[in-house]
Amino acid sequence: MKRFRGQGTRRSVLKMVGAAAAFGSVMGASAGAADTHPPVNVVINQSPWLAGFAAIADYYEEDTGNQVTLDVNPYAGSLEKQRNAVRSAESEYDLLIINGIFYPEMYHGGFLEPLQNIRADFDLDSQVYEYGGTPWFNADTKSIGKDAGDLLTVPVNPNITLLFYRKDIYEENGWSAPTTFEEMASNARTLHNPKKFYGIAQRAGRATVSITWDFLPYIEGHGGSYFRDSDGGDYFVTINSEAGRTALETYVGLAKELGPENSANLTQGDLIQLLVTGKLLHTVLPAAAWAQMDDPNKSAVVGKIGYATLPAAEGFASTPALGHWLGGIPKNIPDANKQAALAFLDWFQKPETQIKYAELGGAPVSAAAYESDFADLPENRYMQAMRVAAPLAKGMWTIPEGAELASVMELGLNRAVAGEISVVDTLNAMAADLEKVLADAGYETGRLPDLK
Structure with missing residues (x-):
């Protein structure tokens, strides 16, 4: 079961995770095929989509054997913890779940490790929505966009x-x-x-x-x-x-x-x-x-x-x-922790994971989920609206x-x-x-x- 940090958050979130798990059966674990990484400490906000994210993080542990810990905070508290973490000698968090309204603060401040510095062949999955090009940033021109510069983040929630x-x-x-x-x-x-x-x-x-x-x-x-x-x-x-x-x-x-x-x-x-x-x-x-x-x-x-x-x-x-959420890796953590955080993001963005994320009650970031047979079920009618809304959203x-x-x-x-x-x-x-x-x-x- 997912490990949580912070007072007063564990019991309520565990209840939400249990409810979210009812949306889909867990697929067979394949921990033996995964690389072993240090635990990934994640700072995240309390939100309507937390249960789905916690459930998919639980499934990551079952699927790979690698551990993920969520530090759950109110919206403003999460932002403040991220600000403090990236300015410290070493961040206590390996993965920052950054709001799409405040991501420029992390980009312009130079606090995030370009993901291809961690693994040269890493790229955003072709079916993941680009949300206005916000995963990429050019530090010289201070501009976002796929053609602008470095890939700094992976979308984790659409929040449209x-x-x-x-x-x-x-x-x-x-x-x-x-x-x-x-x-x-x-x-x-x-x-x-x-x-x-x-x-x-x-x-x-x-x-x-x-x-x-x-x-x-x-x-x-x-x-x-x-x-x-x-x-x-x-x-x-x-x-x-x-x-x-x-x-x-x-x-x-x-x-x-x-x-x-x-x-x-x-x-x-x-x-x-x-x-x-x-x-x-x-x-x-x-x-x-x-x-x-x-x-x-x-x-x-x-x-x-x-x-x-x-x-x-x-x-x-x-x-x-558009107030989406992006997963970014701070520069001020050990290389092994960066590799661990990137392994989770890479696993998370895969089409099969994104479909599972939907099954567990999450809001996927990939066309693979919204165009799947699962999205056409009557109980998933929100996904049909998202097909229309996602390309229209604006930050x-x-x-x-x-x-x-x-x-x-x-x-x-x-x-x-x-x-x-x-x-x-x-x-x-x-x-x-x-x-x-x-x-x-x-x-x-x-x-x-x-x-x-």
Whole structure:
């Protein structure tokens, strides 16, 4: 059974691992065929996809005889432990599970060992999604992309947002999954009944990154953006555009009209709880939350939840938020530990492992899993939505100042949903603060004129 580090985490995670294992039978072990490596210490966050990852790490031990230990932490705690580890004389962790929002901090800081320095013939499996080229980084040009430079990480979880909705209620009304915000709002308005269930709930509680990530599909889906071209390195601030105004008015309006009274405080855990208890018609969650929807020990809506790529305003494209997770190996560990961590990543990315990961309740990162027969089973319908959503997903930034940018937006967006400040004042204030963060960090930036 998986070994865990940290107080108060072992018992709860072991329960999740046991539940996840029910999703598939364990294939025959082949430990004799594997190389022997030192134990791999992994720092990871507590999340809806932890049970699946813990289960596949357990299976790694059964399949190879090599040990993996998970140090499980809250989101912010995991980030802080990683920051401390890579700056110490020797990292206590051999594998860092790095969020796709904060990976630039590790890349730009030069803290990760290029994987082909560990094993020259190593490469990303051809069926693993590249998630905007984020596994690669060029330290000279400070750019990401397959053609940019070194392979620094292997994706371990897609963490793409999907629309979760009550498929059974939609079918009763003869509706298909909504493709526009207008359609979703109309359906939610028609059925909203707080005594029975809410029409929609959205994350708005302030955290390390919460509402900032969940609002991205709204502004992009209205033709706007946080920055002019973050993927291309252009950080001129555009959050206070007319499209931004419409998007935030939509987000705030849905929360006030069709959500719970405490909408400004809702966390991801709250959304999951509302959904599995049958109190919610629509919400947006990372794909990995699907495993809890059909767990009879947790859910009152088994088989009733549908999944779809996120809506957009009429005439604009769906843009799921990309907050994937990447496995990276720190430079400041012994060579034997680097080899051990890479052996796990290499095993993890193989097509057969990725299919097993899906069977164990994880969210795979490989087309091999999403295009397998397993993905076509009715109980795995989230995987069918992921086929559509994965190529559309977009990240928020590729620079190491992400924590400061998120801090500005978490405060501003939360206050707007809470009604403490108007939409226009929120957007103008955030634009000014974002411009200052970027300018102080030495970027060529600017911002749109204030909205009136």
